[in-house]
Amino acid sequence: MNNFISIKGAKTNNLKNLSLDIPKQQITVVTGVSGSGKSSLVFDTLAAESQRLLNETYSSYIQQLLPHYPQPVFDTIENLPVSIVINQKKIGGNARSTVGTVTDIYSSLRLLFSRIATPFIGYSMVYSFNNPQGMCPICNGLGETKxxxxxxxxxxxxxxxxxxxxxxxxxxxxxxxxxxxxxxxxxxxxxxxxxxxxxxxxxxxxxxxxxxxxxxxxxxxxxxxxxxxxxxxxxxxxxxxxxxxxxxxxLEVRECSGCHGTRVNEIVRSAKIDGKSIADCVTMSITELLLFIKHIHSPNVEIVLNDLIKKLESLQNVGLS
Ligand SMILES: Nc1ncnc2c1ncn2[C@@H]1O[C@H](COP(=O)(O)OP(=O)(O)OP(=O)(O)O)[C@@H](O)[C@H]1O
Ligand SMILES: [Mg+2]
Ligand SMILES: [Zn+2]
Structure with a gap:
């Protein structure tokens, strides 16, 4: 049965000689009351053993540099693939970062707006919610207030x-x-x-x-x-x-009443391309934004448009539309 990760006699932490088969190629959710042993099974047994096996493939010099995990306790585990542990975490933890700023899509949008939006309100930096000229004066560009x-x-x-x-x-x-x-x-x-x-x-x-x-x-x-x-x-x-x-x-965090969470000030929101401001663009899904960008025909900004299309399509391709 290669279609299952087969665990026999797991005893890590509080696990009581647990035996089970976990199907591969499917999503399996482990649930239970706090302290029942979910993390002991998933992280401390499966992931730890997988990591241990993987570490063994490196030279002893490399091994001593790798993180060490406590020894999982079990009788046998079969068909264990390489595990990848993913934690949900905000990138950088900085309130000023968004998917747009992290992927640089926002800077391309700023460039686009500074070139062809009407009315002309200034160059690319003006469109930034991190710039005093562009940020909403009430929330200082955070989009929310306490x-x-x-x-x-x-x-x-x-x-x-x-x-x-x-x-x-x-x-x-x-x-x-x-x-x-x-x-x-x-x-x-x-x-x-x-x-x-x-x-x-x-x-x-x-x-x-x-x-x-x-x-x-x-x-x-x-x-x-x-x-x-x-x-x-x-x-x-x-x-x-x-x-x-x-x-x-x-204190409670509320959407900023000055910019309705868009982070940018009134002047920035007044500049539009085909009726949309840069704030409207960031509230669109990737798919909607891609459609919007593809409908802009302006030879002056072809390079910026192609750059945006490339970035947006790659986000769509990895399933983040
Ligand atoms: N490193 C450890 N050494 C000894 N006991 C541990 C260790 N980690 C967890 N335990 C104990 O094992 C039991 C199961 O803990 P575990 O973290 O696996 O539960 P959980 O189901 O993931 O809970 P939660 O829903 O709170 O995350 C608990 O009694 C806990 O105190
Ligand atoms: Mg847990
Ligand atoms: Zn604001």
Missing amino acids: QINLNQLIDFNKSLNEGAIDFPTFQPGGWRLTRYTESGNFDNDKKIQDYSQSELELLLHDIGSAPKNPTKKWPKTSTYIGIIPRITKNFVEKDETKYTKQLNRI
Whole structure:
């Protein structure tokens, strides 16, 4: 039976003398509750043994340079092919990378747009979301913004004195809370849910005002600032690493309202070829974009067009359309 990887008596980690046949030329999914031994079977037994066999084919000099895997435990494994372990991982992990930038398709598109889009808005660099001239000014070209989720930050059932603001230094005893409780702007024992609309607005969103009735403890020259702009300015924009955990809890990532996730500013989006902007192009599938590019007939940019067609077709050929 060459059509199966045949495993007998696997005992790696927690595996209890497991024997099974895994069909080749098919996709097999291994499922089960956490800790049941999926990784022990797939990675620690099959992949590890395959790697061990492969490593044996190299000279001992090379072998000592290769990564070492713990010894899998089993009686026999037959028909084991060379394994390839694929992990799902973002390329480079940089928020500024996309398939378009990594494959260079985006730079070809920029070149194309700078040459034949109307109106003419500038050269290739202007179309880049990594360039200050091209990026959306709200999200700085990331396409998304981090916003404070009020329900995570404020416990509306509590008053300021009871610790309604669930963030370090804004809790009772924390010095930032005194910027609210000593402002005289609020009844510090009133539950937030009982605040009037204008009180709530003042507590959350005020971008800077003189407090009306501050207590003696209020620093005289100090300006009152609402909680949201305060946390945004002092923690979110500063990327305060001391409070990363607490920030992640109260922040949620949303599509940027300025560019609707397209990363580029209005000027870039105004320049079009056959009614499509560069932002429209990147939302198309590879197949759609290929069709769009093939319909452009402009002898001036033939080299760019052919380059794009070649790159897009190769993505399509490997099944990434
Ligand atoms: N290197 C190891 N040495 C000893 N025990 C291990 C090792 N790796 C895993 N185990 C143990 O083997 C058992 C199965 O773990 P395994 O990682 O294979 O489970 P899993 O099914 O892949 O779980 P998950 O769904 O969480 O990934 C667990 O009890 C685990 O603690
Ligand atoms: Mg696992
Ligand atoms: Zn934006």
